[in-house]
């Protein structure tokens with residue numbers, strides 16, 4: 064791979080729980096000012112914090128370009144509701160939605176719902192894959208031109224362009240079709256943190272973007288190759304996959320300039336590898352790893368969002384832009400466009416136009 | 423003087439919307455939601471309301487294709503609308519059968535925080551297996567059980583909303599009942615309204631009892647003066663046994679309004695709208711919904727069929743059934759014979775809902791009469807055009823209501839509870 068592959072940058076805007084909209088809006092706008100691909104907002108039923116998808120829906124009209132990727136768990140939720148809510152985020156943001164699929168592994172989370180006990184991560188990630196699968200089916204269950212508003216025949220929709228999904232998963236079934244018409248991006252972007260083994264398999268099969276944890280460019284490159292091979296084995300085009308290295312960054316102390324994994328900072332609860340240094344050091348690291356072709360980009364989790372995101376955007380990103388390694392504006396409007404991912408053709412339309420059969 | 427409450431229904435999916443009108447716009451683009459919400463807020467409305475349906479309706483085994491169909495997920499849209507409005511209440515219809523208290527209570531509390539106290543939940547209870555085919559729990563729950571689940575659901579949600587103290591400390595909760603056995607810690611502090619406003623829609627005896635015990639607002643279909651007064655008296659009388667005052671529960675029928683410069687012009691506009699709503703295809707459909715039979719070979723401009731309805735039919739799926747098809751058919755025949763009406767003309771008359779038709783002055787006076795004579799506490803207005811269908815009402819009728827002292831001229835508070843004159847729920851430890 065050449066080193067001229069576009070660089071993708073994303074940032075987490077979570078941190079300590081905040082329930083009013085202001086700080087989320089401020090952070091998302093800050094990230095948008097740096098032309099970042101997307102912001103994530105992590106979430107879990109097991110610790111304090113508001114519903115992430117709701118927060119990013121609230122942020123959507125207050126921003127114009129940045130991608131919006133809330134964590135949505137698949138373990139105790141209804142796949143049908145999940146797919147509707149993510150599609151709706153895409154509608155209200157005009158094509159900027161993604162979702163980071165996650166699972167709930169603890170007994171404490173299971174007790175909040177009282178429907179099933181905790182299960183091993185392997186089974187839950189398989190179920191998460193099924194949720195991603197049925198989500199894509201539901202997003203395709205309306206063809207793009209299903210709404211016809213044909214006054215002559217009185218038909219609002221062409222029901223031949225709506226499709227039942229009849230999905231039978233290991234723990235749920237969905238009849239379909241979706242209630243929500245196909246969203247602007249066709250399918251909102253699916254993100255998976257592929258750090259853990261069971262998640263990586265699901266990521267290779269269903270994700271558009273995978274976050275990985277690596278402590279060296281070599282390790283990142285190996286993970287990337289592995290994910291791409293695995294995606295290809297599932298019949299996917301590996302170029303439809305973006306692999307971003309997750310870094311937890313602390314830009315508060317500019318005296319040290321360590322490589323991630325090589326320094327002795329405290330081990331954080333977050334999922335990224337820990338980086339501590341100055342904004343310029345971070346730009347150097349990103350430049351070096353990206354030039355080597357090891358990664359498609361980085362997902363940065365600032366440990367103190369208000370302070371560090373500002374330094375990332377005005378320091379690190381500004382420098383990368385100055386070096387022409389990162390864009391200075393958004394050439395497109397949708398998250399898929401930022402990521403250089405095509406809008407997926409609707410499988411039923413494809414089957415129809417290629418002479419095949421659609422259900 | 424008793425002031426009325428007003429809400430705007432976004433007419434996404436139904437047979438009210440005249441989508442053939444050239445002014446009709448998307449029912450899904452955010453711009454449409456924003457337009458109607460801003461209109462409602464300009465009119466100082468109490469809230470903006472979204473209905474819900476969790477499976478596309480079917481007719482004769484196929485997806486019904488004649489009405490507006492397709493809508494976004496309510497809470498997600500309302501969170502986005504919170505960004506473009508400041509005072510307007512934001513009400514989502516969410517089914518209590520196909521959701522779980524922990525997750526939904528959290529989503530509602532989040533909306534209440536993000537909107538600074540403007541969230542409401544319309545608790546609906548459909549139980550049918552047809553809808554259940556989209557969900558993990560599947561399609562069970564007896565008619566009787568769905569209201570016990572709904573009541574326990576609301577009670578549980580309130581326990582969760584009260585599990586953080588007003589000082590912001592989280593306390594563990596544990597609920598053990600017939601439908602839910604859950605425990606742990608809630609992730610969201612008590613929200614600006616304490617509890618989001620609870621609305622109930624559903625008309626059976628169980629539904630009314632549930633509303634009397636647990637709801638802040640009832641969304642009803644009883645929109646004529648007489649039926650409205652009977653319903654109002656019935657429901658308000660049920661409150662005492664739950665230790666509640668008549669003012670604790672607001673009754674708001676869903677109604678349509680058609681305006682004209684004169685009453686005669688408004689009547690003419692209304693006739694045209696009805697004609698568009700009940701197209702020839704829709705007239706046959708309305709008939710089939712009662713008869714439970716395929717009547718596609720009948721001429722919409724011809725007479726009603728002389729065969730009887732099939733009372734056990736499942737021709738129509740995903741909408742509230744006609745309770746007694748034989749009686750309904752008899753009513754339609756009577757109407758048709760008395761006035762010499764065709765199928766389509768009969769459908770136009772028989773399916774008409776209460777509406778206020780007239781000049782702005784006439785409509786303002788009638789709305790006020792409903793409220794002052796206790797047929798309603800206010801109205802949920804269902805426009806027939808998306809999204810501009812309430813522009814005329816807000817520009818022409820609201821000022822008259824304000825002049826009469828029948829409606830607020832400014833919001834006096836910032837939360838939906840304050841618009842509705844409802845007390846902030848006392849925190850229960």
Ligand SMILES: Cc1cc2nc3c(=O)[nH]c(=O)nc-3n(C[C@H](O)[C@H](O)[C@H](O)COP(=O)(O)O)c2cc1C
Pocket residue numbers: 472473474475476515517545546547548549623624625626627628629630641642643676742
């Ligand atoms: C005015 C009104 C509006 C309703 N809106 C909805 C709705 O948006 N979604 C839904 O699933 N059910 C809706 N319902 C259905 C009720 O929740 C309930 O399932 C139905 O009325 C049957 O209950 P009942 O026997 O108590 O009337 C509505 C009912 C009424 C009366």
